[in-house]
Amino acid sequence: MTDKTIQELAESVNSPVDKLLEQVRHAGLPQRKADDVISTTEQEKLAAFRQTTTGAKLGSGKITLKRKTTGTAKVADTSGRAKTINVEVRKKQTFVKPDPAKIAEEAKAKAEAEAKARQETELKSKADAKAKAEADAKVKQSENKAKATLEAMRASQKKETAKSDTKTAVVVKKRNSNAKVEIKKVETPEQRKAREAQAAQLKATEEAARRKAAEEAQQRTLEQMRKMASKYNNDEHTTTVRVIDDSPLAAGLVGQAYEDSFAQEDREIKRGGGTNQRSGKKGGRNGQEEQSFTKNHHKRGLKTSQSNKHGFEKPVKKQVYDVEIGATIVVSDLAQKMAVKVREVIKALMKMGELVNQNQSIEQEIAALVVEEMGHNPVLVSETAAEDNLLEAAEEARGEQTTRPPVVTIMGHVDHGKTSLLDRIRRSKVAAGEAGGITQHIGAYHVTTDKGIITFLDTPGHAAFTSMRARGAKATDIVVLVVAADDGVMPQTAEAIDHARAAGTPIIVAINKMDKESADPDRVLNELTAKEIVPEEWGGDVPIAKVSAHTGAGIDELLDLISIQAELMELKASAEGAAQGVVIEARVDKGRGAVTSILVQNGTLNIGDLVLAGSSYGRVRAMNDENGQPIKSAGPSIPVEILGLPEAPMAGDEVLVVNDEKKAREVADARADRERQKRLERQSAMRLENIMASMGKKDIPTVNVVLRTDVRGTLEALNVALSELSTDEVKVRIISSGVGAITESDVILAESSEAVLLGFNVRADATARQKADADGIDIRYYSIIYELIDDVKDAMSGKLAPEHRETILGVAQVREVFRSSKFGAAAGCMVMEGVIHRNKPIRVLRDDVVVFQGELESLRRYKDVVDEVRAGMECGLAVKGYNDIKALDKIEVYDVQTIKRSL
Ligand code: GDP
Numbered sequence: 074m075t076d077k078t079i080q081e082l083a084e085s086v087n088s089p090v091d092k093l094l095e096q097v098r099h100a101g102l103p104q105r106k107a108d109d110v111i112s113t114t115e116q117e118k119l120a121a122f123r124q125t126t127t128g129a130k131l132g133s134g135k136i137t138l139k140r141k142t143t144g145t146a147k148v149a150d151t152s153g154r155a156k157t158i159n160v161e162v163r164k165k166q167t168f169v170k171p172d173p174a175k176i177a178e179e180a181k182a183k184a185e186a187e188a189k190a191r192q193e194t195e196l197k198s199k200a201d202a203k204a205k206a207e208a209d210a211k212v213k214q215s216e217n218k219a220k221a222t223l224e225a226m227r228a229s230q231k232k233e234t235a236k237s238d239t240k241t242a243v244v245v246k247k248r249n250s251n252a253k254v255e256i257k258k259v260e261t262p263e264q265r266k267a268r269e270a271q272a273a274q275l276k277a278t279e280e281a282a283r284r285k286a287a288e289e290a291q292q293r294t295l296e297q298m299r300k301m302a303s304k305y306n307n308d309e310h311t312t313t314v315r316v317i318d319d320s321p322l323a324a325g326l327v328g329q330a331y332e333d334s335f336a337q338e339d340r341e342i343k344r345g346g347g348t349n350q351r352s353g354k355k356g357g358r359n360g361q362e363e364q365s366f367t368k369n370h371h372k373r374g375l376k377t378s379q380s381n382k383h384g385f386e387k388p389v390k391k392q393v394y395d396v397e398i399g400a401t402i403v404v405s406d407l408a409q410k411m412a413v414k415v416r417e418v419i420k421a422l423m424k425m426g427e428l429v430n431q432n433q434s435i436e437q438e439i440a441a442l443v444v445e446e447m448g449h450n451p452v453l454v455s456e457t458a459a460e461d462n463l464l465e466a467a468e469e470a471r472g473e474q475t476t477r478p479p480v481v482t483i484m485g486h487v488d489h490g491k492t493s494l495l496d497r498i499r500r501s502k503v504a505a506g507e508a509g510g511i512t513q514h515i516g517a518y519h520v521t522t523d524k525g526i527i528t529f530l531d532t533p534g535h536a537a538f539t540s541m542r543a544r545g546a547k548a549t550d551i552v553v554l555v556v557a558a559d560d561g562v563m564p565q566t567a568e569a570i571d572h573a574r575a576a577g578t579p580i581i582v583a584i585n586k587m588d589k590e591s592a593d594p595d596r597v598l599n600e601l602t603a604k605e606i607v608p609e610e611w612g613g614d615v616p617i618a619k620v621s622a623h624t625g626a627g628i629d630e631l632l633d634l635i636s637i638q639a640e641l642m643e644l645k646a647s648a649e650g651a652a653q654g655v656v657i658e659a660r661v662d663k664g665r666g667a668v669t670s671i672l673v674q675n676g677t678l679n680i681g682d683l684v685l686a687g688s689s690y691g692r693v694r695a696m697n698d699e700n701g702q703p704i705k706s707a708g709p710s711i712p713v714e715i716l717g718l719p720e721a722p723m724a725g726d727e728v729l730v731v732n733d734e735k736k737a738r739e740v741a742d743a744r745a746d747r748e749r750q751k752r753l754e755r756q757s758a759m760r761l762e763n764i765m766a767s768m769g770k771k772d773i774p775t776v777n778v779v780l781r782t783d784v785r786g787t788l789e790a791l792n793v794a795l796s797e798l799s800t801d802e803v804k805v806r807i808i809s810s811g812v813g814a815i816t817e818s819d820v821i822l823a824e825s826s827e828a829v830l831l832g833f834n835v836r837a838d839a840t841a842r843q844k845a846d847a848d849g850i851d852i853r854y855y856s857i858i859y860e861l862i863d864d865v866k867d868a869m870s871g872k873l874a875p876e877h878r879e880t881i882l883g884v885a886q887v888r889e890v891f892r893s894s895k896f897g898a899a900a901g902c903m904v905m906e907g908v909i910h911r912n913k914p915i916r917v918l919r920d921d922v923v924v925f926q927g928e929l930e931s932l933r934r935y936k937d938v939v940d941e942v943r944a945g946m947e948c949g950l951a952v953k954g955y956n957d958i959k960a961l962d963k964i965e966v967y968d969v970q971t972i973k974r975s976l
Contacts, residue, residue, distance in 0.1 A: 394411055400455075463736060483529065491555050517530045661720075682730045723785055917958060917964060
């Protein structure tokens with residue numbers, strides 16, 4: 074800073090000279106003219122002064138901030154030499170300070186405008202008030218007029234009401250409120266006339282409707298009375314009076330004795346009806362109250378005309394439902410269909426002398442009475458009407474019938490070679506390319522022979538055959554009875570014969586294990602003859618094939634016999650039209666949902682078809698054949714596995730393709746209802762049984778069972794078989810049963826109900842196992858139906874003879890699968906529990922369900938072959954004869970020991 078003249082300073086601070094001079098003066102400095110010199114100290118003084126005052130006293134209300142930055146930049150000139158240039162960057166920002174005078178002026182203007190507006194509003198509201206007063210007076214006047222008219226209307230309607238009807242009061246009230254609403258609008262005389270004309274017309278229409286309703290109501294009541302009379306005339310129960318008690322005509326008949334009970338209800342009505350103004354709101358009451366209002370109303374209407382004094386004014390418009398009733402109906406369902414509370418229905422039933430709870434089902438006839446009693450229309454339907462129609466329609470749509478392949482079930486005693494025989498047939502007849510999928514288990518497969526296709530059902534055990542038949546499904550055309558040549562007729566052979574006979578299914582005998590030295594087919598034939606199975610070669614009618622599942626000898630002959638038998642039977646079906654079939658088995662797969670195996674019996678099943686199976690329906694999303702190959706359609710006698718049903722149906726359930734989703738739902742719902750009814754009946758029967766048991770003999774020993782299986786077919790078979798074991802002295806009670814792995818809740822249930830926990834081809838998951846170990850619950854695993862049943866039988870008779878029993882030694886989980894053409898599939902595993910032994914039997918579990926049973930091919934730690942691997946270590950293994958191993962599968966190593974049973 075140097076000494077400057079005021080002029081120079083003014084220029085450097087960018088301020089007019091006179092303004093600066095003024096500031097100089099205010100700062101108490103001596104300079105007064107533009108060319109007066111101002112020293113550096115004075116300049117500083119002035120700057121300080123300017124800083125405190127700028128913009129406040131002396132400024133224009135505008136602050137300008139300037140920022141100047143200087144720097145250098147290097148650039149190359151045209152000759153290429155570097156050159157440094159100084160760069161100055163200036164930024165300028167201006168803030169405007171509001172002018173107080175201006176603000177004051179604006180505020181004043183605003184206040185003035187507001188005051189003016191207020192004044193105007195006041196004037197206006199005064200005018201309004203005046204207008205309103207005038208209008209009110211007018212309204213009052215017309216209201217009075219209307220009142221008079223209404224009075225007259227009411228009087229005239231009362232007269233009519235006294236004659237017959239019950240709803241008049243409601244109409245009056247309605248008219249009243251209508252009138253009020255309209256009167257409130259200020260109207261011209263023309264408008265009024267038009268309105269009155271309209272009202273008169275409305276009145277006439279309502280009058281007509283009311284009369285009709287009254288007539289109908291009376292008709293219904295009479296109808297009801299007639300029905301009741303005919304039912305109760307022959308009935309000696311004193312409940313008759315109670316029944317009529319609530320009905321309108323009866324009320325009149327029974328008379329004074331019931332006045333008391335009505336008095337209470339009348340009081341309620343008075344309370345409700347007395348508050349006219351609120352009538353609009355009351356329209357929103359629930360159906361229940363409306364119901365009772367109507368009922369009471371009826372009662373009074375019929376009893377005495379004076380009851381109209383109550384001025385019943387509730388604008389009730391009761392919904393009358395058509396209530397469909399099958400052969401039986403569950404009480405709670407009935408209530409739901411009428412949209413009333415269950416307790417109302419139970420009350421009505423009590424009055425009829427029927428004491429029921431909401432879960433019980435009542436007969437069609439009684440349900441119909443209740444429905445009528447509650448003012449709805451009972452519609453009696455045959456339980457199976459909807460599905461009968463569907464079936465009929467499907468039947469009609471079917472084309473010409475042609476020969477269809479036979480469906481065969483293989484039966485016989487355990488270990489006589491059923492599985493081996495099925496495998497043999499399958500392996501020998503299934504084209505090589507499809508062999509990879511042989512482990513697929515869909516409960517059935519078909520093979521092609523020289524003489525045509527044969528379909529084999531591969532359902533577990535005889536009980537499955539029977540339970541399927543019990544569900545009305547006749548899936549099997551021919552039974553192949555396997556008898557081991559070295560063992561002869563055994564208990565289950567005899568059982569199989571009984572089952573086949575009971576079903577009227579022809580039998581073909583396959584004497585198996587003919588390769589064995591100890592084979593003695595003649596002994597077998599002798600024993601069979603004793604069971605009235607007389608071989609053709611001995612003059613009977615039963616074809617016999619001598620086979621070996623091991624060598625394959627005689628298999629073709631057996632297939633020929635089957636084809637000949639089928640020809641004799643002239644099995645026919647049509648491949649045209651909507652498919653119909655039967656559920657072979659169904660399970661729920663973690664990733665894919667319900668997987669359902671179906672045997673098509675008629676028509677053709679296509680992808681995208683809407684399938685109804687039991688009480689479940691859905692579109693076929695995907696369809697596989699028994700080799701796991703995707704297919705698009707399947708004709709008669711062809712088994713398929715479909716995806717797309719929302720839940721697993723039961724083995725033996727009928728399958729039908731429908732084209733109307735609504736119908737499918739209807740039938741599915743009806744079936745679900747039926748199932749539920751049956752279940753409820755069973756449950757209450759069970760309870761009753763318990764009560765009786767505890768009343769009579771004190772302690773009937775009971776074997777409680779909690780059961781889990783791999784597929785539904787087995788589940789049903791076991792449920793039936795176990796239930797049938799019950800005798801007078803010992804009972805078997807299945808506390809719970811289901812498909813899938815044993816879970817913690819099963820263990821808890823087994824513990825609390827002191828039940829035995831049985832798993833068939835399923836295992837307990839980790840938490841369940843821990844819980845079972847901790848609680849000392851014994852979980853027993855089986856893979857042979859017969860053994861499971863025998864164990865329960867033994868438990869019942871208390872003779873728990875020592876037997877061989879499995880212990881799980883170790884479990885390993887597959888982490889990764891390596892495939893090589895030389896060794897097949899090798900699995901990299903982690904041992905989760907126990908010890909994996911190379912030389913013990915193993916099972917492969919997928920989602921805790923057994924998918925393979927056998928032994929290990931090899932067991933390695935790194936490159937070394939080892940005998941055992943302990944928990945927490947990794948190992949590599951291969952399963953003998955099984956290449957379908959997948960990551961996350963579990964390998965379970967077990968041992969069979971002889972120990973004392975402790976069921
Ligand atoms: P299943 O219980 O009736 O299904 O009988 P399996 O098919 O499991 O067979 C039981 C046992 O008999 C197995 O060890 C088979 O290897 C054996 N087996 C089955 N068929 C034959 C056969 O034709 N010859 C011989 N020697 N053994 C057989």
